[in-house]
Amino acid sequence: xxxxxxxxxxxxxxxxxxxxxxxxxxxxxxxxxxxxxxxxxxxxxxxxxxxxxxxxxxxxxxxxxxxxxxxxxxxxxxxxxxxxxxxxxxxxxxxxxxxxxxxxxxxxxxxxxxxxxxxxxxxxxxxxxxxxxxxxxxxxxxxxxxxxxxxxxxxxxxxxxxxxxxxxxxxxxxxxxxxxxxxxxxxxxxxxxxxxxxxxxxxxxxxxxxxxxxxxxxxxxxxxxxxxxxxxxxxxxxxxxxxxxxxxxxxxxxxxxxxxxxxxxxxxxxxxxxxxxxxxxxxxxxxxxxxxxxxxxxxxxxxxxxxxxxxxxxxxxxxxxxxxxxxxxxxxxxxxxxxxxxxxxxxxxxxxxxxx
Numbered sequence: 001x002x003x004x005x006x007x008x009x010x011x012x013x014x015x016x017x018x019x020x021x022x023x024x025x026x027x028x029x030x031x032x033x034x035x036x037x038x039x040x041x042x043x044x045x046x047x048x049x050x051x052x053x054x055x056x057x058x059x060x061x062x063x064x065x066x067x068x069x070x071x072x073x074x075x076x077x078x079x080x081x082x083x084x085x086x087x088x089x090x091x092x093x094x095x096x097x098x099x100x101x102x103x104x105x106x107x108x109x110x111x112x113x114x115x116x117x118x119x120x121x122x123x124x125x126x127x128x129x130x131x132x133x134x135x136x137x138x139x140x141x142x143x144x145x146x147x148x149x150x151x152x153x154x155x156x157x158x159x160x161x162x163x164x165x166x167x168x169x170x171x172x173x174x175x176x177x178x179x180x181x182x183x184x185x186x187x188x189x190x191x192x193x194x195x196x197x198x199x200x201x202x203x204x205x206x207x208x209x210x211x212x213x214x215x216x217x218x219x220x221x222x223x224x225x226x227x228x229x230x231x232x233x234x235x236x237x238x239x240x241x242x243x244x245x246x247x248x249x250x251x252x253x254x255x256x257x258x259x260x261x262x263x264x265x266x267x268x269x270x271x272x273x274x275x276x277x278x279x280x281x282x283x284x285x286x287x288x289x290x291x292x293x294x295x296x297x298x299x300x301x302x303x304x305x306x307x308x309x310x311x312x313x314x315x316x317x318x319x320x321x322x323x324x325x326x327x328x329x330x331x332x333x334x335x336x337x338x339x340x341x342x343x344x345x346x347x348x349x350x351x352x353x354x355x356x
Contacts, residue, residue, distance in 0.1 A: 003238040004270050004350045007324070008039050010047040011356035012230035016213045017048055019228055023196050024207035027053040029076055029189075031210035033062060038275070038347040039214055039233055042069040043354045049073050056208055060086050060095070067093050076120060078208075079130075080104055087111050098122050098156070100130040105140050108147060116151035119144055120189065125176040126169065127160040134180040141184055154206060155181045156189040162202075163194035163218045170199055194218040197225040216329045216340045233344060234324025235276070239288075241267040242308065242315055251305055252297030257282050263296075264308035268320045271302040275347035276322055277336035280304075284335040287326040289318050 021028040030052045036044040045055055045066050054074035057063050059082070063075045080098040081087060084107040090097055091113050099105060100122040108119075121141055124131030132140050144150045157177050161169040177190065189206035191199070196207050198219065211218050214233060217226035243251075243265045251257045251265055259265075266288070272278035276299055284295040288311050297305040308314045323329040323343075333340050 002269055003236075003240075004274050005236060006038075006347050006350050006352050007234040007236065008043070008352055008354045009230070009232050009234070009356050010044070010354055012215055012232045013039075013044055013047055013213060014051070015230050016215055016232070017052060017209070020193075020196060020207060020209035020212060021053070023225070024191065024203055024209075026203075026205050026207065028207040028209055029054045029056040029074075030213055031056045031078075031208055032066075033058040033078065033210075034345050037210065037214050037341070037344045039344070040352045040354060042066065042071070043352075045069070045071045045073075047354075053206075054096075056210075060089060063095050064089070064093065081107070084111050087113060087117070091115050091117055096120060099140070099144070100132065102132070102136065102140070105132075105143055108144065108150060113149035116149050118151045118154070120154040120156045123155065123157045123177055123180050125157040125173040125180070127158055127173070129158070129160075131157065134176060137180045138184065152186065154187050154189055155184060156206075159190070159192060159195050159199075159202070162192060162199055163220070165198050165219065165223070170195065170202070174199075174202055198223060211340060211344075214344060216344065218340065220334075231324050231329065233329075233347070235270075235274075235322040235347060235350070236324065237268050237270040237320050237322070239266040239306075239308075239314065239316055239318040239320060240269050240303075243267070253300065254298055257297040257305075261309075264311075265296065266306045266308040266311075266314065266318065266320075268304050268306055269302070270304055270320070270322060271300050273301045274350045275343075276304060277332065277338045277343060277346075279338070280332065280336040285327050285331050287321040288314050290326065293320075 032041040035041045056076045076096040096118045098120045122131045123137050161167045187205040190202045191207040193209050193212035195202045215229045215231035245259050245263050247261050249259045278299050286293045296307045323332045
């Protein structure tokens with residue numbers, strides 16, 4: 001069997017959720033969209049269900065997969081419904097839905113439902129992706145409140161630059177939200193992972209931790225609040241071949257790495273088809289049999305190469321960690337022309353092994 005695999009530490013997942021909930025001071029929806037950022041949504045939700053206040057997914061297909069697996073906790077559709085016909089399924093399966101566009105308000109007005117549905121009414125406070133305009137927000141809230149088949153209404157928004165601790169935009173969005181929702185009763189939800197970690201003044205009501213659940217900091221620089229996170233995914237494989245090369249020899253496609261001295265090169269069963277970033281540069285850290293090592297040469301679809309010169313005992317069968325407990329994912333991100341979100345979600349082909 002090919003040795004590439006991803007270990008998913010469910011104890012670390014629970015630890016990170018508890019940290020998020022503690023920081024929020026209220027309740028927290030565990031965001032498990034995109035197959036829990038590549039970690040396996042069903043297994044992650046099952047591991048958290050006993051203590052999570054609920055879950056958040058992108059769309060109804062993801063929610064129904066959790067329901068079919070036996071997850072009974074509240075589930076919020078972050079993108080809401082895409083057509084009015086989905087409202088029947090939302091009621092049938094006891095889902096919560098975001099409402100972020102005028103047509104969704106109109107659809108709820110036109111569609112009587114057998115039971116009330118809880119709505120999270122999203123304000124565009126400055127990200128300008130989805131959300132009700134500030135000038136129309138109060139009217140949308142009042143129209144929904146007038147409907148007998150709408151239950152609780154949670155006021156929500158989303159920050160565009162909360163992962164930049166010195167950026168004034170988050171403060172501006174907070175002020176916009178406060179102005180647009182002034183006097184409207186009910187709970188609020190503002191914090192994604194970077195806001196929850198880095199903006200205490202935004203912590204109110206329901207938090208929506210995503211990336212931090214999986215143990216990766218959303219910040220480009222070290223941040224004290226993120227130091228307590230524990231990595232959930234460990235991506236690992238093994239050395240499958242060794243080459244002894246003299247100085248001046250190229251390694252891999254494009255001769256991006258050329259040996260400067262006699263070098264032992266290990267070939268690892270891991271590539272960009274497995275989710276390892278294709279453009280990781282020479283020197284990107286790895287761990288070889290538990291000791292620090294480095295990537296050399298261009299990453300191929302199914303293989304990559306590492307420098308074994310400082311690892312005389314390493315050879316075929318040696319364990320290589322690409323990121324996880326020993327190699328922070330953030331260090332790979334910094335050398336790979338990618339983001340932490342894309343790094344984790346890209347892990348597709350390797351089998352997941354859930355532990356803890």
